[in-house]
Amino acid sequence: MTILSRRFHLVDRPDGLPQADDFKLVESALDAPASGQLLVRNEWLSVDPYMRGRMNDRKTYIPAFELNQPLDGAAIGVVVESGDANFSPGDTVSHFAGWRDLALIAADSATRIDTDIAVQAYLGPLGFPGLAAYAGLLRIGNPKPGETVFVSAAAGAVGSLVAQIAKIKGCRVIGSAGSEEKLRWLREEAGVDVAINYKEVPDLTEALSAAAPDGVDIYFDNVGGAHLEAALAVANDFARFPLCGMIEQYNDTPTGPRNIYSVIEKSIRLEGLICTNYLDLWEEFQRDVGQWILDGKIKWQETVVNGLENTPTAFLDLFAGKNTGKMLVKLSHH
Amino acid sequence: MTILSRRFHLVDRPDGLPQADDFKLVESALDAPASGQLLVRNEWLSVDPYMRGRMNDRKTYIPAFELNQPLDGAAIGVVVESGDANFSPGDTVSHFAGWRDLALIAADSATRIDTDIAVQAYLGPLGFPGLAAYAGLLRIGNPKPGETVFVSAAAGAVGSLVAQIAKIKGCRVIGSAGSEEKLRWLREEAGVDVAINYKEVPDLTEALSAAAPDGVDIYFDNVGGAHLEAALAVANDFARFPLCGMIEQYNDTPTGPRNIYSVIEKSIRLEGLICTNYLDLWEEFQRDVGQWILDGKIKWQETVVNGLENTPTAFLDLFAGKNTGKMLVKLSHH
Numbered sequence: 001m002t003i004l005s006r007r008f009h010l011v012d013r014p015d016g017l018p019q020a021d022d023f024k025l026v027e028s029a030l031d032a033p034a035s036g037q038l039l040v041r042n043e044w045l046s047v048d049p050y051m052r053g054r055m056n057d058r059k060t061y062i063p064a065f066e067l068n069q070p071l072d073g074a075a076i077g078v079v080v081e082s083g084d085a086n087f088s089p090g091d092t093v094s095h096f097a098g099w100r101d102l103a104l105i106a107a108d109s110a111t112r113i114d115t116d117i118a119v120q121a122y123l124g125p126l127g128f129p130g131l132a133a134y135a136g137l138l139r140i141g142n143p144k145p146g147e148t149v150f151v152s153a154a155a156g157a158v159g160s161l162v163a164q165i166a167k168i169k170g171c172r173v174i175g176s177a178g179s180e181e182k183l184r185w186l187r188e189e190a191g192v193d194v195a196i197n198y199k200e201v202p203d204l205t206e207a208l209s210a211a212a213p214d215g216v217d218i219y220f221d222n223v224g225g226a227h228l229e230a231a232l233a234v235a236n237d238f239a240r241f242p243l244c245g246m247i248e249q250y251n252d253t254p255t256g257p258r259n260i261y262s263v264i265e266k267s268i269r270l271e272g273l274i275c276t277n278y279l280d281l282w283e284e285f286q287r288d289v290g291q292w293i294l295d296g297k298i299k300w301q302e303t304v305v306n307g308l309e310n311t312p313t314a315f316l317d318l319f320a321g322k323n324t325g326k327m328l329v330k331l332s333h334h
Numbered sequence: 335m336t337i338l339s340r341r342f343h344l345v346d347r348p349d350g351l352p353q354a355d356d357f358k359l360v361e362s363a364l365d366a367p368a369s370g371q372l373l374v375r376n377e378w379l380s381v382d383p384y385m386r387g388r389m390n391d392r393k394t395y396i397p398a399f400e401l402n403q404p405l406d407g408a409a410i411g412v413v414v415e416s417g418d419a420n421f422s423p424g425d426t427v428s429h430f431a432g433w434r435d436l437a438l439i440a441a442d443s444a445t446r447i448d449t450d451i452a453v454q455a456y457l458g459p460l461g462f463p464g465l466a467a468y469a470g471l472l473r474i475g476n477p478k479p480g481e482t483v484f485v486s487a488a489a490g491a492v493g494s495l496v497a498q499i500a501k502i503k504g505c506r507v508i509g510s511a512g513s514e515e516k517l518r519w520l521r522e523e524a525g526v527d528v529a530i531n532y533k534e535v536p537d538l539t540e541a542l543s544a545a546a547p548d549g550v551d552i553y554f555d556n557v558g559g560a561h562l563e564a565a566l567a568v569a570n571d572f573a574r575f576p577l578c579g580m581i582e583q584y585n586d587t588p589t590g591p592r593n594i595y596s597v598i599e600k601s602i603r604l605e606g607l608i609c610t611n612y613l614d615l616w617e618e619f620q621r622d623v624g625q626w627i628l629d630g631k632i633k634w635q636e637t638v639v640n641g642l643e644n645t646p647t648a649f650l651d652l653f654a655g656k657n658t659g660k661m662l663v664k665l666s667h668h
Contacts, residue, residue, distance in 0.1 A: 053599070060599040061571065224595065237395065243598050256590020261558065264577050264606040265387070265394040272598040 003030040003039065007070040007100030008311055014055055016252070017319060022055070023312040026070075030104045033083035038093070038107050040077035045098040045308075045329040046123040047315040048073065048157075052250045061274050073098035074127060076119050079110075087112065094122045101308050101331055117293060124157050124326035125289055125300050128275045133161035133220075134285045135278035136242035138169075140271045141218040145170030148212050150231055153222035154192065155182035155301065157326035158244055161289075162220045163190050164298045171218075174211045176204075176227065178321045185324065189299050198227065205230040218242070224249045232262040241270045247319065301325025306332065337364040337373065341404040341434030342645055348389055350586070351653060356389070357405075357646040364438045367417035372427070372441050376411035379432040379642075379663040380457040381649040382491075386584045395608050407432035408461055410453050413444075421446065428456045435642050435665055451627060458491050458660035459623055459634050462609045467495035467554075468619045469612035470576035472503075474605045475552040479504030482546050484565055487556035488526065489516035489635065491660035492578055495623075496554045497524050498632045505552075508545045510538075510561065512655045519658065523633050532561065539564040552576070558583045566596040575604045581653065635659025640666065 005028050012022045033039045051073060054065045065071055075098035079091040084107035087093070093110040097103035113122050124130060136158075143149060149166040153159040154175025163186065166173045175192040177183055183195040194211040201207035208216070208230045217239050219231035224246025231241065249255070263270060278285075292298040303323035305314035311329045318327055339362050346356045367373045385407060388399045399405055409432035413425040418441030421427070427444040431437035447456050458464060470492075477483060483500040487493040488509025497520065500507045509526040511517055517529040528545040535541035542550070542564045551573050553565035558580025565575065583589070597604060612619075626632040637657035639648035645663045652661055 061601070228594075229590075246595050246598065249595060254592050254595060256563075256592050256594045258588050258590050260562075260590045260594075261580050261583060261588060262606075263604060264580065264608070267395065267606045267608050267611055269606070270597060270604040272596075272601045272603070274598070274601050277601055 003032070003102060004028070005030050005100055005102040005104075006308060009068050010055060010065045010071055011068060013057055013067065014052075018052065018055060018312075018316060020312055020316065023071075025309060030102060033081050033104060035083045036107050037083045038079050038087055038105050038110055039081040040093060040095060040097070040103045040105060040110070041080050041333060042075045042077035042098065042101055042103060042331055044076040044120045044123055045311060045331065046074040046127070047311060047318060047327050047329060048129070049245055049247045049250065049318055051315065052319075061276075071099035072096055074123050075103070076113070076122055077103065083107070092119055094127065099311055101333070117290070120302065120326075120328055121293070121300070123328060124302065125161055125293060125298060126286060129157035129326060130161050130289050131278060131282065131285050132244050132273060132275035133158045133165060134289060135275060135281050136220060136244050136273040137162050137165050137218070139278065139281070140242035140273060141220065141240050143169045143171050143218055146172070147217035148172045148174065148214055149218045149220065150174045150176075150208065150212065150216045150234075151220040151222070152176045152198075152227040153245070153247065154186055154190070154195070155324050156222060157300075159220070159222050160186075160190055160300055160325055161298065163192050164292075166218075167191050168292065168297055174208065174216075176223075182324055185301060205233045208234045215239075220244060221246065223247055225255065229257045229259055232257055232259045232268070235262065235266055235268055237266045239266060239268045241268060242273045243270055244273045250319070302328050304328050304330050306330050337366070337436060338362070339364050339434055339436040339438070340642060343402050344389060344399045344405055345402060347391055347401065348386075352386065352389060352646075352650060354646050354650065359643060360404075364436060367415050367438060369417050370441050371417045372413050372421055372439050372444055373415040374411035374427060374429060374431070374437045374439055374444070375414050375667060376409045376432065376435055376437060376665055378410040378454045378457055379645060379665065380408040380461070381645060381652060381661050381663060382407065382463070383579055383581045383584065383652050385649065386653075395610075405433035406430055408457050409437070410447070410456055411437065417441070426453050428461065433645055435667070451624070454636065454660075454662055454664075455627070455634070457662060458636065459495055459627060459632060460620060463491035463660060464495050464623050465612060465616065465619050466578050466607060466609035467492045467499060468623060469609060469615050470554060470578050470607040471496050471499050471552070473612065473615070474576035474607060475554065475574050477503045477505050477552055480506070481551035482506045482508065482548055483552045483554065484508045484510075484542065484546065484550045484568075485554040485556070486510045486532075486561040487579070487581065488520055488524070488529070489658050490556060491634075493554070493556050494520075494524055494634055494659055495632065497526050498626075500552075501525050502626065502631055508542065508550075510557075516658055519635060539567045542568045549573075554578060555580065557581055559589065563591045563593055566591055566593045566602070569596065569600055569602055571600045573600060573602045575602060576607045577604055578607045584653070636662050638662050638664050640664050
C-alpha cells in the first residue's frame with residue numbers, strides 16, 4: 001500500500017508579509033514506519049508567529065525553513081502504525097511534524113498525551129505557548145503580589161496565559177488587544193483589571209500611564225514597537241521585561257525603542273525568551289497549568305481553521321490579528 | 335570671618351549639547367560649620383556624562399539639577415574646619431558637593447580616604463566609575479574565562495576598568511575608542527586584544543564581527559547607538575549586556591537599536607546599571623580594585639583641566655571625546 005502524505009512546502013522566501021503563493025501543497029509517498037518510527041495521522045496543526053522568522057534565509061535559535069522542503073511545527077495526531085514498542089495504534093501524540101496530514105516521525109520525537117483535556121490544549125496552554133508564558137512570567141518576570149503586570153497581545157495564545165497566571169500570582173494586570181471582542185473576553189473571562197484597545201487609543205503611552213498609576217513592574221512583550229516604548233516610558237525602577245515576540249516588526253522595516261535609555265535610568269532588565277530554553281520547567285509547568293485548567297482558573301480561546309489546505313491562510317491571519325487566542329488548523333480525514 | 339564659596343549654578347536647561355552659558359559661576363557666603371558639618375576645601379572635582387541627564391527637567395534615578403542652584407557631583411577635598419568628632423582639619427575626604435571650591439557639607443556624607451594612592455583615584459577607579467565597571471561586568475556580565483567581552487568608550491573612566499577587569503578574569507577583550515592615541519593606550523597599557531577605532535571603520539558591525547570570530551558574550555555599553563546595534567548583531571546566544579551609558583544619544587534625538595529583535599532570537603539579557611544600586615559591593619570592590627592597582631594590574635588615565643572656572647569646559651569636552659580616561663578638574667588654592 002502506498003501511503004500518500006500531503007504537506008506544505010515553502011517555495012519562496014517572503015519579503016515582508018508572506019503571501020499565499022509562498023506556500024505549495026505537495027503530495028509525497030511515505031514508507032511504512034521502520035523500527036523506531038511512527039506513522040501519525042495529524043488532527044491538529046499549530047501555526048505560530050515565530051514561524052515567520054524561519055522563513056528568512058538566516059539561522060536564528062532554530063534553523064531556517066528550507067525552500068522546497070516540508071515546513072514543520074507543532075502538531076497533535078493519532079498513531080496509525082507503530083514501529084516502536086512504547087506506542088500503539090490509537091495513541092494520541094504531540095510532535096513537531098506539522099503542516100501536513102500524515103507524518104512519518106521518530107518515536108522519540110513524540111509525546112503521548114492525556115486525552116482528558118481537549119487534546120488541542122497541548123498546542124496552546126499545555127504546549128510551547130503555555131511554557132513561554134509560564135517561564136517568561138515566573139522566571140524572568142518574578143512577579144510579587146501587588147505588582148503591576150502589562151502584557152501585549154493579551155488575548156493571544158501566550159498573552160492570555162500570562163494575564164491569568166499573573167492574576168493567580170496576585171498581580172494587577174493590564175492587557176492590550178486590538179478589538180472590542182478581545183477586550184470583553186479579557187475583562188469578563190480572563191479577569192484582567194484594565195484592557196486597552198491599542199488601535200483606538202490616541203496615545204498608547206498615555207493610555208498605559210492612566211491604566212497603571214503605580215507604574216509597570218513587569219512588561220511581557222509579544223508585540224514590540226510602540227508597545228515596548230510605552231512600557232519603557234511607564235516602567236518602574238527595577239522593572240523586568242520578558243521579551244517573547246515582536247509581531248508588529250516581523251514583516252516591516254524594524255525600528256528600535258527610541259527611549260531605550262530608560263533601561264539605564266530605571267535599572268530595567270530586558271531578557272529574550274525562547275521557550276525551549278526552559279524545558280527544565282516542563283513538569284512543573286504541566287502540573288501547575290494542568291491543575292489551573294482543571295480548577296477553572298485558566299481559560300483559553302481558540303480560533304479554528306478547518307482543512308489542511310487552509311494552513312497558509314491560518315498562518316497569514318495571525319499577522320492580521322484575526323485570531324482570538326490560539327490559532328489552530330483542524331484536519332478532517334475521510 | 336566671612337567664608338566665600340564660588341560654585342557653578344545651572345542657569346539654563348540645555349536643549350541638545352550644553353553650552354558654556356548654561357553655567358554661571360556665583361559667589362556665596364558660607365557659615366562656619368555647625369555641629370555635624372564640615373567645611374571642605376575641594377582639590378579635585380569630577381565631571382561625568384551622567385550629569386547631562388540631570389540637566390533636563392525630569393527626575394530619573396537621581397533628581398534633576400535645579401535651575402539657579404549649585405550643581406553637585408563627586409569631589410575630593412581637605413577638611414578645613416570640622417564640626418564632627420570623626421573628622422579633623424587636614425583629613426582628605428570624598429563627598430558629593432562638587433562644582434565649587436569651598437563646600438559646607440554634612441559629616442555623614444563624607445568618607446575619609448587613604449592618601450597612599452593618588453587621591454583623585456577615588457573619583458575614578460576607586461570611585462563610582464570603578465564601581466560601575468566592577469558591578470556591571472562582574473554581577474551583570476558574569477564573565478567566564480575564555481569568553482569575549484566587548485566594551486565601548488574603552489579608554490574612558492568606566493570602560494578602561496571594564497577592559498582590564500575582564501582581562502584579569504581571563505576573557506578576550508575588544509575595546510572601541512575614537513582616536514589612535516586611545517587605541518595605542520588600550521593595546522599597550524590596558525592589554526586589550528583588539529582595539530577598534532569606531533570613527534575610522536567603514537562599518538562597525540563588520541569590524542566587530544572580524545574582531546570577534548567567536549561572537550560576543552558580554553557587551554558593556556557606554557555609548558548606545560551604532561555600538562549597541564553592532565553588539566546585538568555579533569552577540570552569541572545568552573549574551574549579557576550591562577548598559578551603563580549611551581553618551582552618543584544624550585544630546586541628540588534618540589534612536590533605538592533597529593535589531594532589538596535579536597534580544598529574543600539570541601536570548602540576550604540587557605540590564606540597566608546604576609552604580610549606586612551596587613553599594614553592597616563597595617567593600618569587596620575597594621579591596622579588589624585597590625589590590626589590583628597596587629599590583630600594577632590596573633592602570634588608568636586622567637585628563638586634568640585646571641581651575642574651577644574651567645569646570646563647564648571640562649564637562650563639555652566629555653561629549654567631544656577630548657578626555658582620555660577620567661576627566662577631572664584640579665583646583666589650585668592661593
